[in-house]
Amino acid sequence: SNRTFTMIKPDAMKNGHAGVIIDRFIKEGYRIVALKATRLSAEKAGEFYAVHKERPFYGELVAFMSSGPIIAAILEKDNAVTAFRELIGATDPAKAAEGTIRKLYATSLGENAVHGSDSDENAKIEGDFFFNGLERI
Ligand code: GTP
Numbered sequence: 444s445n446r447t448f449t450m451i452k453p454d455a456m457k458n459g460h461a462g463v464i465i466d467r468f469i470k471e472g473y474r475i476v477a478l479k480a481t482r483l484s485a486e487k488a489g490e491f492y493a494v495h496k497e498r499p500f501y502g503e504l505v506a507f508m509s510s511g512p513i514i515a516a517i518l519e520k521d522n523a524v525t526a527f528r529e530l531i532g533a534t535d536p537a538k539a540a541e542g543t544i545r546k547l548y549a550t551s552l553g554e555n556a557v558h559g560s561d562s563d564e565n566a567k568i569e570g571d572f573f574f575n576g577l578e579r580i
């Protein structure tokens with residue numbers, strides 16, 4: 444597929460990085476298919492990250508993701524899922540390559556600035572979690 448799903452997480456929102464991150468998406472050639480500012484309830488954050496339910500960090504992750512506003516978006520580019528995960532860098536910003544979004548803007552492993560879908564299947568599921576048909580262009 445040529446689409447992926449992303450969130451600008453609460454740390455990047457609070458730290459004033461949302462604009463420069465969206466600018467980077469555009470400069471890297473992604474077309475914005477859908478985009479909105481929203482806030483996840485703890486229940487919705489738990490549902491979104493249900494795959495990590497058994498992990499020790501699940502509670503912390505859900506609390507963080509519901510701690511403030513986020514920006515959710517669907518982005519389009521060739522090979523979007525793989526290319527986008529390369530653009531954001533490793534989960535832990537300390538291990539992320541120079542110039543990646545997490546290296547530049549993330550706070551820590553738990554508060555790592557952005558989300559990127561890990562497969563075409565999940566990109567579709569995650570995009571559908573936030574956006575209906577009328578909200579996509
Ligand atoms: P996402 O794009 O957010 O899904 O990140 P990822 O695919 O690089 O990582 P993964 O799906 O394995 O983990 C989801 C999120 O859980 C990460 O982005 C982190 O925010 C958080 N996370 C992962 N490992 C840890 C951890 O050891 N401690 C804490 N506090 N959070 C973690």
Ligand code: MG
Nearest residue numbers: 558559560561
């Ligand atoms: Mg993931």
